[in-house]
Amino acid sequence: MMRLSGAKLTHLRPHVLRPGYDRAAVTPGIVHLGLGAFHRAHQAVMTEAVLRAGARDWGIVAASLRSPATRNALCPQGGLYAFAEREGAAERLQVIGALRGLHVAPEDPEALLAAMAAPATRIVSLTVTEKGYCHDPASGALDEAHPDIRHDLALPVAPRSAPGFLVEALRRRRAAGTPPFTVLSCDNLPANGATTRRLTARLAALRDPDLGAWIAGEVAFPCTMVDRIVPATTDEDRARIAAALGLQDAWPVVGERFSQWVIEDHFPTGRPDWAIAGAEFAADVAPFELAKLRMLNGAHSALAYLGYLAGHGTVADAAADPAFSAFLDAFWAEVMPHLAPPPGLDLHDYAARLLSRFRNQALRHQTSQIAMDGSQKLPQRLLGTIRAALEQGRPIDCLVLGVAGWMRYTVGVDEGGAPIHLRDPLITELSQACAPGLADPAALADRLLAIPAIFGEDLPRHPVFRPAVQAALARLVAQGARASVLEAVR
Numbered sequence: 042m043m044r045l046s047g048a049k050l051t052h053l054r055p056h057v058l059r060p061g062y063d064r065a066a067v068t069p070g071i072v073h074l075g076l077g078a079f080h081r082a083h084q085a086v087m088t089e090a091v092l093r094a095g096a097r098d099w100g101i102v103a104a105s106l107r108s109p110a111t112r113n114a115l116c117p118q119g120g121l122y123a124f125a126e127r128e129g130a131a132e133r134l135q136v137i138g139a140l141r142g143l144h145v146a147p148e149d150p151e152a153l154l155a156a157m158a159a160p161a162t163r164i165v166s167l168t169v170t171e172k173g174y175c176h177d178p179a180s181g182a183l184d185e186a187h188p189d190i191r192h193d194l195a196l197p198v199a200p201r202s203a204p205g206f207l208v209e210a211l212r213r214r215r216a217a218g219t220p221p222f223t224v225l226s227c228d229n230l231p232a233n234g235a236t237t238r239r240l241t242a243r244l245a246a247l248r249d250p251d252l253g254a255w256i257a258g259e260v261a262f263p264c265t266m267v268d269r270i271v272p273a274t275t276d277e278d279r280a281r282i283a284a285a286l287g288l289q290d291a292w293p294v295v296g297e298r299f300s301q302w303v304i305e306d307h308f309p310t311g312r313p314d315w316a317i318a319g320a321e322f323a324a325d326v327a328p329f330e331l332a333k334l335r336m337l338n339g340a341h342s343a344l345a346y347l348g349y350l351a352g353h354g355t356v357a358d359a360a361a362d363p364a365f366s367a368f369l370d371a372f373w374a375e376v377m378p379h380l381a382p383p384p385g386l387d388l389h390d391y392a393a394r395l396l397s398r399f400r401n402q403a404l405r406h407q408t409s410q411i412a413m414d415g416s417q418k419l420p421q422r423l424l425g426t427i428r429a430a431l432e433q434g435r436p437i438d439c440l441v442l443g444v445a446g447w448m449r450y451t452v453g454v455d456e457g458g459a460p461i462h463l464r465d466p467l468i469t470e471l472s473q474a475c476a477p478g479l480a481d482p483a484a485l486a487d488r489l490l491a492i493p494a495i496f497g498e499d500l501p502r503h504p505v506f507r508p509a510v511q512a513a514l515a516r517l518v519a520q521g522a523r524a525s526v527l528e529a530v531r
């Protein structure tokens with residue numbers, strides 16, 4: 042079968058949506074850091090709608106900060122790839138043309154810096170995942186001992202970290218008298234814009250206090266809430282999509298139909314009209330973001346650990362299990378009292394829609410994929426709600442069971458004794474804490490609670506939280522995840 046490329050677009054099957062605009066006339070206006078599936082299924086799809094509507098100066102130059110794999114897949118295709126929107130039996134295919142340049146940062150940091158410093162670049166957006174910000178997840182402060190941050194301070198002209206690239210590119214623009222680009226974080230971090238500003242300004246200040254103050258004062262870092270479920274692409278997806286396209290695509294992306302993007306409208310040097318694609322602009326993104334992080338992502342993480350332990354490979358399988366769907370209802374009932382939803386958002390409707398999204402059997406979203414990097418996710422997904430509930434003396438049983446599920450999972454053996462492949466930037470600390478195994482669950486809970494980057498200083502000593510976690514972990518070890526989930530909802 043022929044490979045997807047600009048020259049072969051006419052070979053696509055007729056039902057496949059294609060760029061339909063002159064890609065050669067599109068110039069880059071956005072540099073994107075983090076060329077993963079999420080970016081390609083979310084912001085790039087929204088930007089594609091803007092290009093289809095006639096804009097020419099908002100092409101995307103995208104960079105991987107680590108692996109060359111995506112560049113290697115997309116380069117021979119001239120940056121083209123298919124996005125497959127899946128719900129039930131329906132699959133809608135669209136070839137996306139928005140990527141107009143591909144970089145691999147470690148191969149050539151200078152080329153990426155040059156693209157970021159170019160006057161035509163007015164936005165630098167990021168999807169580098171939680172750990173890509175090199176911060177302490179509990180406090181939100183820059184992790185100055187992080188190897189990439191130390192590297193970027195020692196050799197700032199050839200950075201490795203996302204904050205390092207932002208600082209050096211902004212320094213160059215300031216020196217050249219070019220207005221700064223707007224920094225648009227699209228990761229699931231609390232107050233992602235303000236957080237990125239704080240981390241970037243801090244790293245800059247460690248180099249040069251003036252530069253730090255300039256970044257803090259002069260650069261726009263709007264907050265965003267991003268939402269679309271995008272599981273990792275499988276070989277089965279590749280084969281099915283190639284057959285449906287009539288052309289081979291080395292790395293298509295697959296996602297649900299639902300997509301939401303709420304953006305704080307602060308772009309001093311302009312922005313694409315993403316409203317064309319359904320993006321919402323809001324003065325305050327926080328109420329959207331808290332609801333999404335704590336309801337969707339919080340439930341996702343709890344379901345990932347407990348579901349995996351109970352033998353569910355995917356979110357859809359877990360959510361189809363009556364024990365887990367009852368657990369989700371009870372979990373959301375614990376979360377909702379601590380949210381102040383934006384006007385027009387009914388949290389009960391939101392929860393009902395989440396349940397049906399989780400049940401989308403057309404998406405094979407692996408529980409092990411969501412389980413990854415738990416140390417970076419727990420604070421904003423579960424622990425923030427737990428702190429709020431503790432303050433008001435409200436129930437935390439399901440939230441605590443989610444935390445205990447993470448602990449049980451982190452020991453690295455499933456309920457049948459098979460090893461779990463753990464992936465987490467704090468793997469060394471976690472393995473140390475888990476080395477003595479499951480024999481004494483209360484002591485295991487204490488050793489994990491003692492990691493301040495996750496639990497801070499308050500939670501490990503909390504007179505309600507600590508014993509609740511110890512008891513939940515003991516139950517999980519004694520009777521397994523499914524029985525514990527059933528007990529929690531009884």
Ligand code: CS2
Pocket residue numbers: 229267268269270271337338341342410411412
């Ligand atoms: C998931 C998210 O992998 C994860 O941790 O919870 O990627 C989730 O699918 C997205 O945030 C949905 O918008």
